[in-house]
Structures are given as C-alpha cells and as structure tokens.
Amino acid sequence: MEFESDHSDGFDRIPDPLIYLIFNQISDIKTLIRCRSVSKRFNSLVPQADSLLLRVDRVISVTDSDDDDDSFLFAFLRSIIKSLHHLVSPSKPVPNxxxxxxxxxxxxxxxxxxxxxxxxxxxxxxxxxxxxxxxxxxxxxxxxxxxxxxxxxxxxxxxxxxxxxxxxxxxxxxxxxxxxxxxxxxxxxxxxxxxxxxxxxxxxxxxxxxxxxxxxxxxxxxxxxxxxxxxxxxxxxxxxxxxxxxxxxxxxxxxxxxxxxxxxxxxxxxxxxxxxxxxxxxxxxxxxxxxxxxxxxxxxxxxxxxxxxxxxxxxxxxxxxxxxxxxxxxxxxxxxxxxxxx
Structure with missing residues (x-):
C-alpha cells in the first residue's frame, strides 16, 4: 500500500483552487477544452473556469455570402439592398x-x-x-x-x-x-x-x-x-x-x-x-x-x-x-x- 501511495498521480495532490487558478491563467477556451480529455477530474473542473478568452476563427454573417471575409459593416450594407429586394420578392427568413x-x-x-x-x-x-x-x-x-x-x-x-x-x-x-x-x-x-x-x-x-x-x-x-x-x-x-x-x-x-x-x-x-x-x-x-x-x-x-x-x-x-x-x-x-x- 505504501508503494502505491508513493507512485500515485501527482495531479491528485493539487487542490482544486490551485487548478482553477491555472485554468484561469490559461484562459484560452480551445486549450481548456483539450484539458477536459486529460482526466475525469479535469473534465469536471474545466467548466468552472471563470476567466476565459475565446478566439473566433470566422464570423458567420447574418446574410448568405460567398465571401467569408465580409465584415459586419459590409454585411450590413449588403443586407439593406437585399431587404429592399425582399419587399418585392419575399424569401425564406434568414436563420438566426x-x-x-x-x-x-x-x-x-x-x-x-x-x-x-x-x-x-x-x-x-x-x-x-x-x-x-x-x-x-x-x-x-x-x-x-x-x-x-x-x-x-x-x-x-x-x-x-x-x-x-x-x-x-x-x-x-x-x-x-x-x-x-x-x-x-x-x-x-x-x-x-x-x-x-x-x-x-x-x-x-x-x-x-x-x-x-x-x-x-x-x-x-x-x-x-x-x-x-x-x-x-x-x-x-x-x-x-x-x-x-x-x-x-x-x-x-x-x-x-x-x-x-x-x-x-x-x-x-x-x-x-x-x-x-x-x-x-x-x-x-x-x-x-x-x-x-x-x-x-x-x-x-x-x-x-x-x-x-x-x-x-x-x-x-x-x-x-x-x-x-x-x-x-x-x-x-x-x-x-x-x-x-x-
């Protein structure tokens, strides 16, 4: 029994508050989500992190567009034109x-x-x-x-x-x-x-x-x-x-x-x-x-x-x-x- 204790997982000895502090320092959501696969304990603790950074890879416009790089402003201007068209030719509602x-x-x-x-x-x-x-x-x-x-x-x-x-x-x-x-x-x-x-x-x-x-x-x-x-x-x-x-x-x-x-x-x-x-x-x-x-x-x-x-x-x-x-x-x-x- 003493042998098994000496070789126990070191993570189990780290108190929860310290792990929360580490997670908050990491902050990046993609990294934290990967941490959930480390262990059952990490999987339960990661959702408790309270300081987060979410890096968005691509913003999805509210309008259909062939240009993935459209900004909010250009999506706005384009949609004004589309809305005028919809007054004459209604189409299906744009998904939220x-x-x-x-x-x-x-x-x-x-x-x-x-x-x-x-x-x-x-x-x-x-x-x-x-x-x-x-x-x-x-x-x-x-x-x-x-x-x-x-x-x-x-x-x-x-x-x-x-x-x-x-x-x-x-x-x-x-x-x-x-x-x-x-x-x-x-x-x-x-x-x-x-x-x-x-x-x-x-x-x-x-x-x-x-x-x-x-x-x-x-x-x-x-x-x-x-x-x-x-x-x-x-x-x-x-x-x-x-x-x-x-x-x-x-x-x-x-x-x-x-x-x-x-x-x-x-x-x-x-x-x-x-x-x-x-x-x-x-x-x-x-x-x-x-x-x-x-x-x-x-x-x-x-x-x-x-x-x-x-x-x-x-x-x-x-x-x-x-x-x-x-x-x-x-x-x-x-x-x-x-x-x-x-």
Missing part, C-alpha cells in the same frame, strides 16, 4: 446566426460561472483605403454609453492631406470623410454588442466583457454595471424589433445590431501632425461620442470637455504613439455634431 454551433453563445454553454470574458475576432470590421488607420473603443450597457474614435491617414502627404486636411476649418470633403469614419465605427460597435447579448443574458455571473479583434482596430467593453443594464433590458429589445417590422429594411436594421441612440459627437481635427517619433499623421481626427440625454444644460459643457480627456486617454493610453496624438488633439478646437438614432 446565434443558433450556430460555432457561435460564441453555443461554445460558452460549456462553462458554468464565467466572470471575465474576452472575445477575439479574426479581423477588424472596417475595410479602409490603403494608408488609413482607425482605432476605436466603445462602452456599452443596454445601449451605447460612449465611443472614442481616432482616425488618420499616413504617407508622404499628397492626396491624403488634400482629402482630409479640412482646410476650411473642419468643413468640406474632409468633414464628410470623418463622419463616415465615425458612423462606420458605431455600426461595427453596435454589431459586436448585439452578437454578445445572448451570452450576457445566459451568464448571470459575468462581470467584465471585452470584444476585440486581432488587428486591434476596435474594442467593445462592458463593465459590471453595463452588463446588469443589458440583462434588465432583455425583454425591451424584442418589443422594439417587433415594432420596426413594418418593412424589411427596418426589420434588418433593428434585428442584427443594437440600435445606436441619438448621439452628440465632439470632433477635433489637425490637418497635419508629426509626432516625436517621426510618425506623420494627415487628417488626424479624434471623435468622442456620447448619447444625448434629456435635461442637458449649458453648465455641463465644461464637464463634457473635461470628460473627453479621461475617455480618450483611457481608450488609447496603452499605446505611446496614439496617446501622444490624442493629447495633442485634445488641445485642438472642437466641433459639435449631433446625429439621430439609427
């Missing part, structure tokens, strides 16, 4: 992508008490012209709470400066392009948020959610308060979708992404900017987006500008280059734009 066996909701059903969750998408959602860079970070509860967007063109100047220089003090073609950047980022963010609503509602212990992409283009974040708001809103979204089902465009618009509320956008812009490391940015633009709330008075203007600093640096403060660009743009003159819900 959240029911796919490869969807995040289905994969995460294996885990019972997720607290911190990161979703990594295979690529960014925006298809940009060569030399264009956009970075964004959006915070959500039941809907958008804030979004910070940084965009610029790189190169030797030339057409980039002419197109986005905004020589008219923020007007003209440059302004149009910057508004397109902003709307595109908001659509991408609302699509990512919608993709995770089912997960949020099913995992009641979830306290932190981050949805990002491998290209580091954009991030959607939800904290404990935002996740609670999202769950409380579970029934309301269905009512909104049903109310909008009078035409095909409205139905698609509401049912495949979270509605962006009416927003107030504070935009700052520099036609040309050279950073301390030699990086040249043309048409550098910083946009801070907030929902329009009722009862906003003039006294909140200063507070709003001060709040921009925290939001912008919080979005890009982990990158020295972008942080320097943001700090300089925050000192620039700002322009206010407002946009209705869409």
């Amino acid at each position: 992508p959240t029911r796919s066996q490869n969807s995040p909701a289905q994969i995460l059903k294996e885990f019972e008490r997720i607290r911190d969750l990161q979703i990594e998408l295979p690529s960014g959602d925006l298809r940009l012209e060569k030399g264009t860079t956009i970075r964004w970070k959006a915070e959500f509860g039941k809907t958008l709470k804030s979004c910070v967007i940084l965009g610029f063109r790189s190169g030797d100047g030339g057409n980039a400066e002419a197109e986005l220089g905004g020589g008219g003090g923020g007007a003209g073609g440059g302004l149009k392009m910057r508004v397109v950047w902003t709307i595109s980022a908001l659509i991408a963010a609302s699509a990512r948020h919608y993709m995770m609503v089912e997960v949020v509602n099913e995992h009641k212990e979830l306290e932190s959610l981050l949805i990002k992409d491998r290209e580091d283009e954009g991030k959607v974040v939800m904290d404990k308060k935002g996740l609670r708001e999202c769950r409380e809103n579970e029934g309301e979204e269905g009512e909104v979708n049903n109310a909008s089902s009078g035409n095909g465009v409205g139905l698609w618009w509401r049912s495949n992404r979270t509605t962006v509320p009416a927003v107030r956008m504070r935009m700052r812009h520099e036609a040309r900017m050279e950073l301390s490391n030699g990086t040249k940015m043309f048409g550098a633009t910083l946009v801070v987006v907030r929902p329009i709330s009722s009862g906003v008075d003039i006294r909140s203007e200063v507070e709003e500008q001060n709040g921009d600093v925290g939001l912008a640096l919080g979005a890009f403060g982990d990158d020295a280059v972008y942080c320097e660009a943001v700090e300089r743009l925050l000192k620039s003159r700002s322009y206010i734009l407002e946009m209705n819900s869409f």
